Amino acid sequence: MENTYALIMAGGVGSRFWPRSRKALPKQYLPLLGKETLIQAVCHRLQVFLPTERIFIVSTKSQLPLLKEQLPWFKSSRLIVEPFGKNTAPCIGLAALHLHYLNPEAIMIVLPSDHLINNTEKFTELLDAAVRIVSQHPEALVTIGIEPTYPATGYGYIQRGEEFSTASNRAFRVRAFAEKPTQEVAEQFFSTGEFLWNSGIFVWRASTILQNIDALIPDLSAGLREIRQAMGTDQLAAVTEKVYKQIHSDSIDYGIMEHASNVIVLEGNFGWSDVGSWEEVYNICSKDEDGNVIIRDPVVRNVKNSYIESSGRTIAVIGVEDLIIVDTPDALLICRRDQSQDVKWVVEKLKHSGLQKLL
Amino acid sequence: MENTYALIMAGGVGSRFWPRSRKALPKQYLPLLGKETLIQAVCHRLQVFLPTERIFIVSTKSQLPLLKEQLPWFKSSRLIVEPFGKNTAPCIGLAALHLHYLNPEAIMIVLPSDHLINNTEKFTELLDAAVRIVSQHPEALVTIGIEPTYPATGYGYIQRGEEFSTASNRAFRVRAFAEKPTQEVAEQFFSTGEFLWNSGIFVWRASTILQNIDALIPDLSAGLREIRQAMGTDQLAAVTEKVYKQIHSDSIDYGIMEHASNVIVLEGNFGWSDVGSWEEVYNICSKDEDGNVIIRDPVVRNVKNSYIESSGRTIAVIGVEDLIIVDTPDALLICRRDQSQDVKWVVEKLKHSGLQKLL
Numbered sequence: 001m002e003n004t005y006a007l008i009m010a011g012g013v014g015s016r017f018w019p020r021s022r023k024a025l026p027k028q029y030l031p032l033l034g035k036e037t038l039i040q041a042v043c044h045r046l047q048v049f050l051p052t053e054r055i056f057i058v059s060t061k062s063q064l065p066l067l068k069e070q071l072p073w074f075k076s077s078r079l080i081v082e083p084f085g086k087n088t089a090p091c092i093g094l095a096a097l098h099l100h101y102l103n104p105e106a107i108m109i110v111l112p113s114d115h116l117i118n119n120t121e122k123f124t125e126l127l128d129a130a131v132r133i134v135s136q137h138p139e140a141l142v143t144i145g146i147e148p149t150y151p152a153t154g155y156g157y158i159q160r161g162e163e164f165s166t167a168s169n170r171a172f173r174v175r176a177f178a179e180k181p182t183q184e185v186a187e188q189f190f191s192t193g194e195f196l197w198n199s200g201i202f203v204w205r206a207s208t209i210l211q212n213i214d215a216l217i218p219d220l221s222a223g224l225r226e227i228r229q230a231m232g233t234d235q236l237a238a239v240t241e242k243v244y245k246q247i248h249s250d251s252i253d254y255g256i257m258e259h260a261s262n263v264i265v266l267e268g269n270f271g272w273s274d275v276g277s278w279e280e281v282y283n284i285c286s287k288d289e290d291g292n293v294i295i296r297d298p299v300v301r302n303v304k305n306s307y308i309e310s311s312g313r314t315i316a317v318i319g320v321e322d323l324i325i326v327d328t329p330d331a332l333l334i335c336r337r338d339q340s341q342d343v344k345w346v347v348e349k350l351k352h353s354g355l356q357k358l359l
Numbered sequence: 360m361e362n363t364y365a366l367i368m369a370g371g372v373g374s375r376f377w378p379r380s381r382k383a384l385p386k387q388y389l390p391l392l393g394k395e396t397l398i399q400a401v402c403h404r405l406q407v408f409l410p411t412e413r414i415f416i417v418s419t420k421s422q423l424p425l426l427k428e429q430l431p432w433f434k435s436s437r438l439i440v441e442p443f444g445k446n447t448a449p450c451i452g453l454a455a456l457h458l459h460y461l462n463p464e465a466i467m468i469v470l471p472s473d474h475l476i477n478n479t480e481k482f483t484e485l486l487d488a489a490v491r492i493v494s495q496h497p498e499a500l501v502t503i504g505i506e507p508t509y510p511a512t513g514y515g516y517i518q519r520g521e522e523f524s525t526a527s528n529r530a531f532r533v534r535a536f537a538e539k540p541t542q543e544v545a546e547q548f549f550s551t552g553e554f555l556w557n558s559g560i561f562v563w564r565a566s567t568i569l570q571n572i573d574a575l576i577p578d579l580s581a582g583l584r585e586i587r588q589a590m591g592t593d594q595l596a597a598v599t600e601k602v603y604k605q606i607h608s609d610s611i612d613y614g615i616m617e618h619a620s621n622v623i624v625l626e627g628n629f630g631w632s633d634v635g636s637w638e639e640v641y642n643i644c645s646k647d648e649d650g651n652v653i654i655r656d657p658v659v660r661n662v663k664n665s666y667i668e669s670s671g672r673t674i675a676v677i678g679v680e681d682l683i684i685v686d687t688p689d690a691l692l693i694c695r696r697d698q699s700q701d702v703k704w705v706v707e708k709l710k711h712s713g714l715q716k717l718l
Contacts (some may be wrong), residue, residue: 019675299708301701316378316705319695323679327691334693336678342660346675348656 010113017348019331028114030171083241089250100206118271129169130203156198170267267316278340369472374706378690387473442600448609459565477630489562504555510545515557637699
């Protein structure tokens, strides 16, 4: 494992956890499920099997103050800074360039910072297996697929092809990637048993992903070459910013994974969730005997199957069921659990009402 | 009408409108149904048929700042001050004493300050009729009974006896008073057609109610005599306070009306409600096409038959029905409409949690 590095992608912004998450405080910086924030939890999870000096974070300039606040021990030399976000392909390309510069043999484990993983042991076992595949097959692009437990419409899917031999884990060649499906399509996917949830976790050699970018995303490739030439000089930040202004936004799935050969999916089951809505937070949390998740002591009477989070103000809730209630100092959400996807709509609405300060 | 005075009782405190009403801000000082507060509305309603100088308010010392704030035009010479509240019998007795001192022929219209009356014209017609009865029958104690529209459990009832002849209105001798009934009893009351809601509105001569107090509440009678002797001296406030410390709390219904002879009930129907719960506020307010009452612009989506009042903070409500949501700067209520009576329970609970500052 001595060439193995973890790369945590922490630049995302999200609107699904309004009013808790804001533009200025994205989901990965929230303690959605405990005392740790999601990004603190990712770091601690990785430290179980990687030395700290091989854990890197890639994020945008605007999030540096949050990162410093939440991970004060994290060395800035292991922080790869994007001038601003351009989706996952540039983000991963830039990070691959840095790691490859550091160690031409580098193997990268790429992880989102805002997901939940319950079973760290199974998770690390699977990453071990992925790293072994990449060690033996330098050209492989390994992605982690999650065995679906229900026909979700909130995730992308990966269709398995023929089996790819490994010692202990189930690895397959990838037949196809699919975007978030409709309910009907999700049910078809689920019933075939061939489709896995796309976790957004990847393992590959830095050199291999850079070769794939050269082959499949010419403008990013050219930009990365420019940045490569500035490395080790005081021009690096300025050149990176210039390049970022020119390149297109692109996701790694759309730009690379859907077109590359040698894509392997490793099937896993480690209590993964991308906690994409308040409903999922409710589902994951442990409940009291009335099925409630009650945070910071609201007064409740005759309340069932609800998620109620106060920010310290007095909240009294009487006679309700199946609600999400999230109170913050300047904004309040009250939402039926099964409509928590509509929180995005609120954020759009606020955007158009001139209430940007609340986003 | 030249001997007729209105007496507005404004000393009550209530917990049914938490978090809007507090110990420090009782219901009569809230604009529950419009721009005017309930007490401002009572004054304006009375000014339609009585000169301002014959409208009096009786309240407790602690509420004087609120009264001054909400009724800055109201002369303090027409403010009768109780040192603290001892229920309605002492309150009405003290006021009767003052009015009788001013004018021995005074006829008093006694009104709560925290009720809603929709049809001012019918209301004033009925008060006119009541004053005529008292003019012709000096010994009469007239109370206004409301034709019930449903078997309410939140009101006291008055059982009609034989008809009492008047020119144009339906007046009856009173057979019995009944406290707030159980649901079963309320349904019996309702089906007989003999029971009216007790509105707490009374019309009588000041001298007559004082005679009844002499006959039926000896300790109050003695106390009032003591206060009477201090009238016109600088000892009045001190003596009143001394007397209030000695007398018992007593309601006018229990202390006088249930025992007196010559009690007449005048039947009326003028859109009356004591607005005793958030549910009633919802029922009285005009609704939008989704059946919602929305105050101060919360963001709503897919919401039906709900009352939502923000205090200016951003509130987003998604996918709920039949809720009462009341947000204030330091406390929030979320309650099913049909359980809004339980708000009292919250107040009790807060009391026992050491959160008195929120009451």
